[in-house]
């Protein structure tokens with residue numbers, strides 16, 4: 001049976017496997033997002049600033065590995081992790097990145113790629129947001145082609161490495177203790193934990209963004225930055241290592257697109273039932289109902305895809321690329337329909353629809369652009385690589 005929490009926004013029953021304990025944590029998260037965090041968003045979004053209270057508030061909820069949700073293997077269920085991402089994204093994409101960039105991405109990369117003793121020593125601190133980090137791969141001149149074009153270099157010098165180069169778009173860098181810098185080495189590639197305040201590291205906030213405005217995305221310059229050999233992650237020596245480490249994260253972006261569409265549906269439905277034109281709520285007109293129904297179908301199909309991907313019956317990059325390109329397209333359509341239902345108010349932050357509309361563009365581009373994911377799927381279908 002679908003719980004009250006998901007009665008409206010999970011029409012196909014993707015949430016049905018959640019346990020009572022998992023639902024209790026998600027309910028608490030929903031309440032905190034709705035009452036403490038959502039009211040902060042319009043002003044912070046307009047200012048392009050991260051409210052300082054968001055991370056401590058979320059960290060204080062103990063959402064990562066609470067004892068009552070751990071399975072016999074000592075891990076959270078993938079379904080719980082997925083719905084946690086769904087809840088955060090239903091509130092706001094920046095809020096999701098402030099949480100997941102740390103608790104999901106940085107934590108997973110350290111768990112999978114750091115030396116086992118460091119991974120064990122850091123894991124709880126990362127989960128509790130006491131030790132923070134971010135992932136820095138993209139460069140000013142290399143986005144989609146970064147695997148072949150990486151220009152940042154790390155050169156061995158005695159017991160240390162000297163790093164030179166630049167990174168762009170790095171989310172949460174300004175609030176991270178460590179930047180996980182991917183650099184070219186003499187024998188391939190390496191990942192280096194560079195303290196944010198190390199000499200030679202310079203961070204510049206990217207201004208003028210139309211999406212994820214509450215996340216500080218940085219352009220990073222690295223000039224003769226020296227780190228000890230122990231800063232290198234021993235299990236990261238190729239892009240295949242990064243892909244393997246991130247395998248468990250591939251569904252995150254699909255859960256994100258589903259959660260955002262839940263937020264869009266709720267905001268659009270609420271607006272359509274309150275806004276009166278021609279003597280009745282606009283939700284009573286057939287053309288408006290058609291838009292709501294289309295958002296609902298998009299949400300349902302994206303959520304079902306997220307859940308199927310999470311179940312892990314298929315593995316590898318093709319199903320993940322297929323799901324990402326589908327989810328981002330559905331999200332883009334839903335965001336446009338929601339904004340349209342808002343009319344003029346649809347471009348105002350106070351009704352929340354404008355923010356989802358702008359943030360959908362971020363999802364469309366990061367974690368592999370629409371085109372790059374299409375090329376991965378196209379190569380699978382034809383056997384012909386069309387990247388070059």
Ligand SMILES: Cc1cc2nc3c(=O)[nH]c(=O)nc-3n(C[C@H](O)[C@H](O)[C@H](O)COP(=O)(O)OP(=O)(O)OC[C@H]3O[C@@H](n4cnc5c(N)ncnc54)[C@H](O)[C@@H]3O)c2cc1C
Pocket residue numbers: 135136137138142143144145168169170171211212217362365366367368369370371372375386387388
């Ligand atoms: C909000 C946001 C947050 C981000 N956060 C991070 C982060 O935390 N860490 C990080 O490392 N990176 C991050 N990124 C970077 C992101 O991964 C890149 O933006 C993405 O990989 C695309 O690279 P690009 O922007 O350089 O676009 P480009 O690669 O320059 O692409 C431009 C356009 O050309 C198309 N294109 C490129 N090659 C081909 C081809 N062969 N065939 C057809 N079309 C092609 C693309 O699809 C796109 O439409 C973030 C980006 C955004 C927008």
